[in-house]
């Protein structure tokens with residue numbers, strides 16, 4: 591079995607990792623890009639399973655999942671496609687390939703920056719609109735007119 595360790599880089603796994611299968615409720619995970627670690631005690635005879643999505647950034651490959659776990663996602667896909675709560679769990683456990691974690695952090699940072707800019711725009715717009723209306727009404731009561739082009743720059 592090959593495991594993705596970079597955008598275009600894969601490595602062949604050794605035993606026991608080569609025998610590990612996928613589960614949406616795994617008992618193991620991949621840490622430090624190549625260490626298969628147990629997430630809990632695994633009794634003899636139990637299959638070692640990790641969440642393949644923690645190592646996937648394929649952009650095209652998906653796999654039907656029949657792991658049988660409660661909450662099975664039914665499809666194994668890229669880490670970026672997982673619900674945020676599941677992403678956060680794996681990230682907090684350091685069970686995500688580093689190239690995927692870095693990309694996700696930069697995507698989230700960009701998204702957060704865009705959202706913050708949008709929030710500032712909304713707040714500015716929300717603050718400007720009533721203020722200019724009040725100001726305009728106040729000025730009109732005094733028989734004055736506000737310069738609309740200047741009001742938009744506030």
Ligand SMILES: [Zn+2]
Nearest residue numbers: 614655657662
């Ligand atoms: Zn599943």
